[in-house]
Amino acid sequence: MLYSKLFPKTIKETPKDASLTSHKLLYRGGFIRESAAGRYYLLPLGIRVHQKIQKIIKEEMDKTGAQEMVTPVLHPKELWKETNRTSSVGFELMSIKDRNEMEFVLGGTAEEMLVDLVRKFKLSYRDLPFNLYQFSTKFRDELRARGGLLRLREFMMKDAYSFDATEGDFKTEYEKMSKTYTEIFNRMGLKTIIVESDNGYIGGEYCHEFVVESEVGESRFLMTEDGSYAAHEDVAKFSLERKNVSEKEKPLEEVEAVRGTTMEDGVKLHNLPLWQQIKDVLFVDEKGRFILSIIRGDYDVNETKLLHLIKSYQLRHATEEEIREKIHSEPGFISPVGIKDIIEKDVELIIVADDSLRTVKNAYGGANKKHRDLLNMNIDRDYKADIEGDIALAREGDLAADGGGKLIAKKGIEVGNIFQLGFHYSSKMKGANYIDKDGKEKPYYMGCYGIGLARTLATVVEVYNDEKGIVWPESVAPYQVHLVGLDLSDKAVLEKAEQVYKILTSHGIEVLFDDRIEPSAGEKFADADLIGIPYRVVISKKTGAEIEVKKRSQKETEFKKLEDLVKSIKE
RNA sequence: CGGGGUGUAGUUCAUCGGCAGAACGCUUGGUUUGGGACCAUGAUGUAGGAGGUUCAAUUCCUCUCACCCCGACCA
Helix, strand or coil: CEHHHCCCCCCCCCCCCCCCHHHHHHHHCCCEEEEECCEEEECHHHHHHHHHHHHHHHHHHHHCCCEECCCCCEEEHHHHHHCCHHHHCCCECEEEECCCCCEEEECCCCHHHHHHHHHCCCEEHHHCCEEEEEEEEEECECCCCECCCCECCEEEEEEEEEEECCHHHHHHHHHHHHHHHHHHHHHCCCCCEEEEECCHHHCCCCEEEEEEECCCCCEEEEEECCCCCEEECCCCCEECCCCCCCCCCCCCEEEECCCCCCHHHHHHHHCCCHHHEEEEEEEEECCCCEEEEEEECCCCECHHHHHHHHCCCCEEECCHHHHHHCCCCCCCCCCCCCHHHHCCCCCCEEEEEEHHHHHCCCEEEECCCCCEEEEEECECCCECCCEEECCECCCCCCEECCCCCEEEEEEEEEEEEEEEEECCCCCCCCCCEEECCCCCEEECEEEEEEEEHHHHHHHHHHHCEECCEECCCCCCCCCCEEEEECCCCCHHHHHHHHHHHHHHHHCCCCEEEECCCCCCHHHHHHHHHHHCCCEEEEECHHHCCCEEEEECCCCCEEEECHHHHHHHHHC
């Protein structure tokens, strides 16, 4: 490719709307340009990198025996209604109608489509297992697009869907995908951490994110120093510190408590430790049920864990009016003790207690009345929970549940993830069955696996850059060689540069040839550094019979024979 | 959706009631040529949009739209 003809050229200025390194460099280098928020043009340089990423993913997926295909972009809305996802999806579904008033959604993920495809065939256990994948543009009407390519409303995703007969077979596939993903990202120069995470609207019982550690990432997770355990903040487990469990239960006592409504106010007034206080947080779920979550005072409620326990998908905090009028309690003085006896008749209240309440005795907290507190509350004796479980938010410094030591909080970019779906879709969608050995119909055991290509591209730039520009790993670079011709007004030099361009190209090496005559050497070098192609080859009056080679990742330049360069690139 | 911010030339920004400006980029001509060089030259605007106040609005007010950042979501 001749640089003089490349659309577009680099720019010097940093766009004011770009705050992330990857966004700035990709913009300045001429890889991307924005259309609307979260929707980008991939320009000629950008699409080349994108395609390299795609190729790596395809090669690794094919190796596993997965088969590539493609679904329509418009998904019949009926399918999404079948699994009830029209109401549960976290991203806003984009909808559209055709001339016959048929409703479609613009695909944001394709579980229903694949299940619908597979159920069109009556398959036998002999046909299993299989894994189908595609590259296609996904549409997600994100609440907020962000950070250039880091979070888009429209992006190409590789999504794969596996169909197995048994959980055991599935686990083999899941493990295979996990290894494949690690390899895919490795080939792009990305070190990924496999993080247990929440499945959100996708459904299923467990899943893992592939995260590249980065300050600009949105994924918050906790991991042990030795890496034995890594989990997203939403799901991270830790071992509870036991407090005064051996203390004798004292009689329950109601006292006057003229205080503010914060936890600290309680600590000050009673002069007791924070951990001995009960924290009560009242939520309302999407069905209108009130959820009273209670937890030891020194912990916080993890809403994701809570959602799973109560099998809902949305929570909001109850308002002060609701606390007074529906629950007949008082903000800042809520208590599980006797609360079910005072609530409005038509109110459904579920009490969810965190396991931490079993690690403390004689706790204190509100009495459901303004300026009244209870002392010496004990679970079982004074109050009971409808559900008990882990609803605590893990924090840095907590001890990992696996005994791997203290948890460290980290941030990263989620470039891919793998989900166990189990029967989540195949049981909801009629006819998603295969015929087993015994002649009976059984639902498919499923999994799905996604990688966002543009985000991966941006992540590579976040990791590989310096003050001058991008430093592409060879595997995803738009070109392998950036040929810089200097002194091109000299005919002999120009001819030699063209000769070098031809020879490299004839060896199948991808070359971007800066054939411009006008710009100064400094300008051309600055462009080469910004674009970040791995090998910079200079031809000038100085280079004589040899060529000058510099790796983008290194400072030293060396003179060598063209054949030697070809050899080292081909290796 | 809540909070904060920005909209003026292709880009980055000035002007902050009184003729629309600079730098970079672009055109043309020339001098240069190993780290964004220089001289000259020319072109480029519905000041996001609508309404209002005013003798006069890019500037003040109202509304609206777009975009960016933080938060609730995710590849």
